[in-house]
């Protein structure tokens with residue numbers, strides 16, 4: 001089944017480039033820049049990837065990103081991910097990047113963006129993988145800081161297709177970013193947002209009604225609100241679900257409890273994605289494989305999930 005799932009053409013719509021930083025690359029970049037990591041070796045770092053919630057993961061994820069410093073680093077990071085896409089027949093990807101994670105430690109916005117966009121261009125030319133980059137705001141920071149980031153990005157408007165919202169969800173509802181999302185949409189960008197990962201269904205409502213998002217990232221807590229379920233089904237609003245992430249971050253205790261196939265069978269437009277594969281134990285194919293192993297996902301269901309991902313692309 002793994003090989004069959006791997007060969008299925010698919011799109012990835014929920015992937016943080018910073019979350020593809022494999023321990024081996026982290027150590028290589030640390031050496032490149034003479035940075036001392038607080039882990040003895042790759043194995044010790046992997047051992048640390050055990051989380052009780054989103055915040056415990058984010059603390060390590062932001063710390064790991066500190067080795068990303070030059071254009072070449074961002075290129076290498078993105079290219080390594082695109083090679084994985086090639087290997088797993090991900091024919092299209094719409095990755096996030098978090099500019100504030102880097103600009104806040106003094107890395108110029110252009111350094112981050114140039115490295116990523118050059119790799120994405122090469123990915124299309126040399127590997128045939130299409131992409132659309134999503135600029136994501138960190139929701140634990142202020143709306144004013146999100147505005148600053150957006151203004152900084154505008155001169156490079158051709159480099160990205162949408163804005164997103166990620167980081168610590170609870171306590172930072174979508175409403176906090178209504179005005180900056182209004183501004184981004186007025187400039188012609190699509191909007192997506194993480195909502196209903198750890199946060200309540202009301203955050204999904206806000207993402208839809210206040211931020212006017214065209215997709216919900218995660219959204220698995222929608223099942224707690226039947227009226228919301230009807231909205232998602234009636235309007236066929238895609239959810240970018242990340243099964244391995246959800247179990248690693250304890251949104252579900254075990255993969256056997258994951259609700260993605262229940263959502264699929266109720267008619268919600270769900271897709272399968274890897275979120276932060278270097279930290280959560282697998283890329284897209286591993287996510288599909290886990291659904292087969294733990295939930296008995298059939299080939300027909302896998303085909304529908306893959307087709308949903310192609311249908312839900314922002315860029316065609």
Ligand SMILES: Nc1ncnc2[nH]cnc12
Nearest residue numbers: 016166167168194275276
């Ligand atoms: N799963 C996730 N939720 C929120 N912010 C993130 N940043 C990277 N991965 C994330």
Ligand SMILES: [Zn+2]
Nearest residue numbers: 016166194275
């Ligand atoms: Zn995410």
